[in-house]
Amino acid sequence: MHDALHEASDPVATAPPPGPADVPAAVRAAIAAAVxxxxxxxxxxxxxxxLPARCxxxxAEAPRPVSASGRVALHLFxxxxxxxxxGWAWVRVRVSAPSLVTTRAIMEGAALEGAVAAVEREVVAGRPPVTTLPEGAVADRALAAGVPLDEAHFRIGARPGxxxxxxxxxGALAVEQRGQAIACRRGRACALLPTGRRVEGTWHDGRIQLESP
Incomplete structure (x- = not known):
């Protein structure tokens, strides 16, 4: 392993960079810890x-979290x-994670529950996988079978308006009132109350749930 590391940085070396089987255990452990x-x-x-010669x-240590496939800077000690x-090195990694994929065609506005399954897929930069389905998630557009979900594909709860x-x-007290659903950030549900107040909470059992601070 020591020789492979030094050949990788030697400008006159002709050997290719170490592949998966030749990567030192310390490097693999550092990448695993950074995921x-x-x-x-x-x-x-x-x-x-x-590392320098004779070192x-x-x-090894990755200074930043690893969240997608690509090149990762690694500090070697x-x-x-x-x-x-x-010294420093570059590591090319492939990150895989369970990702929800549609199992059948889904119409716009249809519930996603029961229509998705987890599949191990490569994680690409800028497209984080959806690993869990929020309660009340419905398709925000028509989806074909086999589509990997991302947050732009669904909304939570009622349609705006x-x-x-x-x-x-x-505590033990619950007060319910009517409101009008409005656009909200991903994973949350929002409504406009008759008083003009905008509220944001979680979607549960067909309602927007708010917790008193």
């Missing part, structure tokens, strides 16, 4: 860069006898 997506895994495909690798030494029940809970 930021729940349930995701990362495969190291290639390592480019190395033996002891550990080692020892040259009693002296500490370090529709009447909706809003429940305010304060």
């Amino acid at each position: 930021a997506l729940p349930g995701a895994s990362a495969e190291v495909l290639e390592l480019t860069g190395a 033996s690798l002891t550990r 080692g020892r040259d006898g009693a002296e500490r030494c370090d 529709q009447a909706v029940a809003v429940v305010l809970r304060a």
Whole structure:
């Protein structure tokens, strides 16, 4: 492993960069520890860069979380006898995670529950996978079978403009009133009350649930 690391940074070396089977365990461990997506895994495909000559690798560290496939900067640490030494390398990784995919064609406005399944897929930068389906999720557009879900494909609860029940809970007390559904940030449900107040909460059991602060 020590030789492979040094050949990767030697400008006169003709050997290719270490592939998956030649990557040191410390590098693989650092990438695994940096994976930021729940349930995701990362495969190291290639390592480019190395420690200085005579510096033996002891550990590695990714300074930033790994959330998608691509190139990752890695800080390498080692020892040259009693002296500490370090260097930098680039690692090309492939990140995979469970992603919800439609199992059949879905009409706009139809509930997604029961129409999606988790499939292991590569995670591409800028397109985080949807790993869990929020309660009340409905298709925001018609979807064909086999489409990997992203947050632009669905909304939560009622369509903007529709009447909706809003429940305010304060301990054991619950007060319900009517409102009008309005556009909201992804994963949340919003309504406009008759008083003109805008409220935001979670969608549960066909209602917008608000918790008293």
